[in-house]
C-alpha cells in the first residue's frame with residue numbers, strides 16, 4: 592500500500608484564514624485545494640493507494656501540524672501544492688535544502704519532469720529551500736509552485752478548470768512512475784456524485800450497501816466526503832454475502848469470467864477454495880491464485 596499525503600497550501604478563503612497569494616481574482620488557497628482534490632480523485636483510480644489531505648476545505652492548520660499529520664500517518668511521500676507569486680512565469684519545485692534522502696532527490700526529479708511535460712509550464716527549475724513542511728516531514732517531501740497567480744499569462748491558465756486538471760494529472764503521472772502504480776480494474780458499481788447534505792450513512796442507506804463497502808470501493812480512509820466527489824457504489828451490496836478471509840467457497844457453475852477477464856475453465860468450478868483476500872466486488876482464491884467476483888462464488 593502506497594500512502595500519499597497531499598498538502599493543499601494555505602488555509603482557505605474564509606475571514607481570518609490564510610488565503611495565500613491573491614491576485615487577478617484568484618486565491619491561492621482555493622486553487623491549491625481544487626488541484627489537491629482532483630489529484631486525490633485521480634489517484635484513487637489506482638490500486639493499493641491511500642490518499643490523505645491536510646485539509647479538504649477551509650481549515651486553520653499550521654505548517655508544523657501538516658508535517659505532523661503526515662509523520663503520524665506514516666506517509667510514503669509528502670506533496671505540498673502551492674501557487675507562486677512575486678514576479679515570474681511557470682513552474683518550480685522544492686525539496687529541503689538540508690540533508691535529504693536520495694529518494695527525495697529522485698522523487699523531485701521525476702515529479703518535476705512529469706509536471707512540466709504534462710502542463711507545458713515554463714520550467715523554472717528544481718530548487719531547494721528551508722520550508723517548514725519540507726524540513727519537518729520524515730518522508731521524502733516535495734513542494735510544487737504551480738504558476739504565478741500575479742502574472743496574467745499564468746493566471747489565465749489557472750482560471751481554467753481543465754488546466755487545473757492538467758496540473759493534477761502531471762502530479763499523478765509522476766507518482767505513477769515513482770510507485771509503479773497500476774490502474775484499478777474498474778470496480779463494478781454505479782457512480783454517485785456527492786450532493787450537499789450527503790453523508791456516507793445516508794448514501795449507504797439509499798443504495799443498500801454498508802459504509803465499509805463504500806469506503807473500501809473508493810479507498811476512503813475517513814468518513815469525510817465532499818460535494819462533487821464521485822463515489823463508486825459497489826452493486827449487490829445487500830444480496831451479496833459478506834465474505835471473509837479464510838472462508839471456504841465454491842465457484843458457481845453459472846460463472847463465466849474471472850474478475851481479471853479470463854474465461855473460467857469448467858474444471859475449476861464446483862471445487863472448494865479458500866478466500867485469501869477480499870476487495871470491493873471480488874475475492875482472491877488461494878488455491879488457484881485468481882480473483883473471482885463475489886457474485887460468482889457461494
Ligand SMILES: [Zn+2]
Pocket residue numbers: 600601611612619673674
Ligand atoms: Zn503558497
